Amino acid sequence: MKKGLFVLGLAAISFVACKKDECHACHYELSEERIELGQKCGDDLKQAETAGMVVDGVKYDIHCHEH
Amino acid sequence: MLVVVCTYAQISYSQIIKSVKDAQSLQPLNDVTVYDAFGRFVTYSNELGVVVLPDSLSSVIITLEKPGFKSLYLDLSHDHGDDIFLSRHSQVLEEVAIVWQSAYLGLPTFANIDSRSIEQLNGIPQTNLMQSLAEIPGVYSSNTGPGISKPVIRGLQGNRILTFFDGYKLEGQQWGGDHGLGITELGVKDVSVVKGPAALLYGADAMGGVLLINDGFWETEQGLKISAFSQFETNSMGTTSAAQIQHRKNKWAWQAGGRFTSHADYKIAKKQFVDNSRFNEYNAKLGLGFYGGKFRSTLQVLMTQNQIGLPGHTHDSDPDESSFVTNVQKRNKILPVQYNKQWFTIWNAEWQFSNKDVLKLTTGFTHQNLLEHDHKHTIPALGMITQNIPVQLMFHHTQKRSMLTAGLQGMYNQITNNKEAEEILIPNANQKDVGAVLKMQWDRVKWKTEFGIRGDFRHINAKSFSKTYFGANAGWNTTIHFGSKRTLKVGLNSGFRIPHLSELLANGAHHGTFRYEIGNRNLKPEKAVQIDVSYDRMGDHFSFILNPFVALLNDFIYLNPTGQSINSMPIFEYKQINWALQYGADVGIHWHPHFAHSWHLESTISYLNYASNSTAFSLIPAPRWNSSLKYEPTMKGKIRIEDVQLQFTYFFPQKNTVSYEWATADYGLLNVGMNTVFGSKERWKIQIAVRNLTNKQYIDHLSRLKPLGLYNPGRNIIIKLIYNL
Numbered sequence: 127m128k129k130g131l132f133v134l135g136l137a138a139i140s141f142v143a144c145k146k147d148e149c150h151a152c153h154y155e156l157s158e159e160r161i162e163l164g165q166k167c168g169d170d171l172k173q174a175e176t177a178g179m180v181v182d183g184v185k186y187d188i189h190c191h192e193h
Numbered sequence: 194m195l196v197v198v199c200t201y202a203q204i205s206y207s208q209i210i211k212s213v214k215d216a217q218s219l220q221p222l223n224d225v226t227v228y229d230a231f232g233r234f235v236t237y238s239n240e241l242g243v244v245v246l247p248d249s250l251s252s253v254i255i256t257l258e259k260p261g262f263k264s265l266y267l268d269l270s271h272d273h274g275d276d277i278f279l280s281r282h283s284q285v286l287e288e289v290a291i292v293w294q295s296a297y298l299g300l301p302t303f304a305n306i307d308s309r310s311i312e313q314l315n316g317i318p319q320t321n322l323m324q325s326l327a328e329i330p331g332v333y334s335s336n337t338g339p340g341i342s343k344p345v346i347r348g349l350q351g352n353r354i355l356t357f358f359d360g361y362k363l364e365g366q367q368w369g370g371d372h373g374l375g376i377t378e379l380g381v382k383d384v385s386v387v388k389g390p391a392a393l394l395y396g397a398d399a400m401g402g403v404l405l406i407n408d409g410f411w412e413t414e415q416g417l418k419i420s421a422f423s424q425f426e427t428n429s430m431g432t433t434s435a436a437q438i439q440h441r442k443n444k445w446a447w448q449a450g451g452r453f454t455s456h457a458d459y460k461i462a463k464k465q466f467v468d469n470s471r472f473n474e475y476n477a478k479l480g481l482g483f484y485g486g487k488f489r490s491t492l493q494v495l496m497t498q499n500q501i502g503l504p505g506h507t508h509d510s511d512p513d514e515s516s517f518v519t520n521v522q523k524r525n526k527i528l529p530v531q532y533n534k535q536w537f538t539i540w541n542a543e544w545q546f547s548n549k550d551v552l553k554l555t556t557g558f559t560h561q562n563l564l565e566h567d568h569k570h571t572i573p574a575l576g577m578i579t580q581n582i583p584v585q586l587m588f589h590h591t592q593k594r595s596m597l598t599a600g601l602q603g604m605y606n607q608i609t610n611n612k613e614a615e616e617i618l619i620p621n622a623n624q625k626d627v628g629a630v631l632k633m634q635w636d637r638v639k640w641k642t643e644f645g646i647r648g649d650f651r652h653i654n655a656k657s658f659s660k661t662y663f664g665a666n667a668g669w670n671t672t673i674h675f676g677s678k679r680t681l682k683v684g685l686n687s688g689f690r691i692p693h694l695s696e697l698l699a700n701g702a703h704h705g706t707f708r709y710e711i712g713n714r715n716l717k718p719e720k721a722v723q724i725d726v727s728y729d730r731m732g733d734h735f736s737f738i739l740n741p742f743v744a745l746l747n748d749f750i751y752l753n754p755t756g757q758s759i760n761s762m763p764i765f766e767y768k769q770i771n772w773a774l775q776y777g778a779d780v781g782i783h784w785h786p787h788f789a790h791s792w793h794l795e796s797t798i799s800y801l802n803y804a805s806n807s808t809a810f811s812l813i814p815a816p817r818w819n820s821s822l823k824y825e826p827t828m829k830g831k832i833r834i835e836d837v838q839l840q841f842t843y844f845f846p847q848k849n850t851v852s853y854e855w856a857t858a859d860y861g862l863l864n865v866g867m868n869t870v871f872g873s874k875e876r877w878k879i880q881i882a883v884r885n886l887t888n889k890q891y892i893d894h895l896s897r898l899k900p901l902g903l904y905n906p907g908r909n910i911i912i913k914l915i916y917n918l
Contacts, residue, residue, distance in 0.1 A: 148571075174573060175572055189568065191527060
């Protein structure tokens with residue numbers, strides 16, 4: 127029984143996931159030029175992907191993924 | 194092979210079979226499982242090989258089974274003496290001949306069912322459970338890389354295949370070709386496959402077949418059991434680790450387990466890697482069981498969380514195969530990606546009112562959250578939450594040689610779109626299923642038969658769509674034994690499948706399959722009737738199985754390309770054909786020569802085709818010839834080689850395709866494996882295997898990456914360490 131509880135405890139520990147903010151390098155495309163925005167994480171990342179970038183009244187999608 | 198033992202005496206249900214023994218060594222056999230005539234678990238033999246039949250046993254016919262031994266079919270109305278002997282065998286083909294589905298909570302049936310233990314399926318280890326099932330004749334695996342594998346039974350897949358876990362119907366988003374089942378080998382004891390329509394027992398949607406996954410908790414033995422394994426694969430630098438503990442003391446039992454797997458991009462034979470074919474997954478399970486005399490119940494919770502890369506994505510304006518491969522193998526998450534979080538709560542309960550009457554309930558709750566992110570990490574392109582409650586209530590009334598089953602099955606299923614998702618493929622909807630079944634079984638030693646009828650209703654309700662469907666079905670299955678070596682099984686079964694929400698109401702991009710899909714509200718339910726005949730001859734040294742089948746399909750639903758596209762995604766629409774004929778056969782032999790008793794040669798051929806004047810049938814599995822040569826040395830000592838196996842699988846060319854589908858060339862795959870056990874009690878085992886030993890470049894006909902010209906994995910060296918207490 128002790129052996130079983132030890133294995134169970136080991137299994138439980140190994141499955142505890144640490145949640146941390148994702149960070150990604152973001153950019154947008156302006157007149158075929160890539161404008162880097164640097165690393166964005168967590169809520170900033172979500173804000174960037176949701177709101178995009180407005181330049182001179184024009185909204186551009188912010189991309190934060192590898193191609 | 195089934196051996197009937199007959200002498201004459203009066204039967205008493207408090208009779209004790211004093212000793213179950215090995216016919217060769219004459220030693221007592223423990224853990225021999227005893228089932229009644231209808232496949233229901235009764236008891237186990239103890240450490241001394243003693244079996245005590247309970248007073249509640251109503252059937253005069255029992256079966257004794259133990260892995261590695263021939264099943265013994267015993268008629269208790271005749272005196273059999275004090276000792277029962279089981280003869281050894283290790284012929285996989287003989288497992289196919291087990292007349293009834295062994296174990297468990299499933300519905301007892303005499304249908305032709307192919308059952309395999311998890312050890313048999315993993316003789317040479319695989320990456321996942323669904324790929325292991327492809328060892329079974331007539332069963333294939335449709336893969337989107339190693340991270341997503343779907344079962345294909347007699348050429349049909351998706352929501353034409355029903356999956357049950359310990360009798361509980363799993364209903365998620367399996368309609369999608371890129372949506373996996375989320376069930377792993379964690380704690381699984383055996384898997385049974387019903388091939389073809391099976392609506393009588395399993396209801397609507399059982400058109401292609403049924404997977405019955407059994408984890409054995411319903412039959413937990415006394416004591417403590419610990420099992421664990423760790424597996425490493427070189428092709429994807431993949432690791433899988435799992436552990437499960439199970440404990441029963443008297444009437445109470447519990448179990449807990451966990452599994453984790455992580456794979457980088459898989460390597461193709463050109464020493465390149467399929468970009469974003471990486472994935473990882475966490476699984477966990479908890480269970481609590483009560484095993485009383487008149488009442489038995491188990492409660493289980495299964496959880497799965499995975500992150501699966503979706504290969505085949507590119508921003509190239511004119512992509513070719515090189516757009517989807519990379520020279521660097523990676524594991525980190527990139528887009529597009531699929532997330533799947535799901536949990537199942539399963540409650541099984543059985544009330545035994547008398548020797549003859551049993552009531553069984555299976556119910557629970559499923560929650561699945563499927564997200565697909567295409568080009569944004571925090572905003573899903575597609576998101577669907579599925580929640581359902583299936584209920585099954587079955588009453589069995591047993592006489593000595595017959596059983597009447599009457600039951601109700603139903604489900605409430607709700608699909609809700611994630612409000613943050615950029616696109617919607619199918620609208621929010623709910624569906625309600627209700628079905629009733631009535632079945633009679635007769636068992637007369639040399640033959641057994643069953644017949645049943647069933648009716649099912651389904652009501653689908655969505656925005657601007659509300660419709661009720663009805664289906665009536667029947668089934669007849671008969672088994673005849675000609676002596677002790679030959680068996681004939683004949684089944685005539687119908688099935689039907691109500692169009693899925695995606696087929697009725699889809700109108701959007703499905704990124705995982707790179708299609709824009711358009712549904713058709715006027716689709717009618719599919720119908721099928723199948724004749725399945727199986728003849729087997731089981732000898733001590735040579736066995737043969739022939740299993741032809743033919744099915745008439747009506748109103749078959751398929752996806753048809755329109756030739757147009759939206760945002761560079763080809764548009765497909767759902768259409769329907771009037772009828773088609775599906776036919777094929779599985780043929781197998783097993784040779785275990787007397788002069789070379791440590792050797793086994795097995796070979797099976799599976800073939801399937803359609804006769805139709807339409808272009809509805811895509812992804813028809815290529816004919817497959819699977820052969821294996823196994824050597825089981827007789828060794829003593831603390832380190833013992835259990836077996837060495839060489840397996841060759843040849844896929845014939847498949848040119849039977851639709852207009853938008855690629856044909857595939859023939860290819861052969863060589864796999865080799867060795868299993869070694871350690872210690873006098875054989876608690877430790879190591880498996881060393883190589884899949885695709887010759888590093889063959891090939892494209893599987895059912896691969897979802899076939900249209901992109903992406904090869905299947907190259908050589909894969911697998912090392913697996915197993916511990917069992």
